[in-house]
Amino acid sequence: MKRLVDAGMHLFQLGVRAMSVEEQAVRDAHPERIHYLDARQICKVQPVHDFQLPENFPKKVYITVDVDGLDGAIMPATGTPVPGGLSFWQLIDLLEAVTRQREVVGMDVVEFAPIDGFHVYDYTAAEVVYKMMGLVDRARNGG
Template identity: 50%
Template structure:
């Protein structure tokens, strides 16, 4: 099944597009690719993930996340200046929150997370934190002249006063080390998680009860997802990623999430399918921990 503009809907081979008010999960495709600094292709990520989702089973080995309803929006307009694109993303996010539903972003580059966070703030959500899986800290003030860079997105988040916890980081600069100190960013970096096979962790007691979870595909090891523009060795594995996400879901209320920086490799559909399955697995974890 296709959306109004012939964009595939998530799991469209198995489910009908529900009414927006009947779906918990609202997928927002955001094919934005403007500030990537190495490999490209993230703008094609949303369509590839949605197309691959047609090969998924509705049963994720534990439950049927689609029972909660999955609504796929038309892609956000990503033409124009970065500030305008962020406003478009924020508007789409706020619309979902107005319905009392959960935004699920598909990027696109990581800069789009700021648009989603802005939408949460615009909708009146002020007491929430962000948990980030990523290879990079993304805490630079700006990168290559861009304030709205994929390498600066978490700086915008913490400067807005939103608490941040980082997981799996393994590429950052001295400026970002200082930004962590200045903004009281908590973290468990890859060298702490991966060699020790850490599968769960405790968020600080004072971390907000509501969490938006942002997952950069490059936070996972390139052996799992080489399909990203800035791969870094030493990342999280498939089950470790799912288990860390579930660790957060058990402790806090997840109010939304995104999956970003997926850059399809032509002819290698396994990665498209893996990204679609990852998204559905996260929905299942949320379903079972509600």
């Protein structure tokens, strides 16, 4: 994400629940391009489906979902399963809010690290992808 910001792109981080000193320094150095609503803030905001992007945020967006943004209790199958992340439905509500407001030109889900024998986490990651595709389709087709 730092490379994108360095290239002049805008970034909105939703659901970050842990950050290094270096990552915080990048955020602090680019307040005009890096916007954020961290997991702790999201858990205090009700309802999250009313989330609004800044008016001057780009009209076309790329969404990347890092599965470690989900709470470690529901998604430990990642490189950094930290407590205090988003619930599944908070994530879906935020994604729905973004797809209502902007044109999604691409998306991905990253940082999934399967755990042998624990298929619920595989299905959780797959369900996030499935829901994202449905939200984008509905936004594009007015449904």
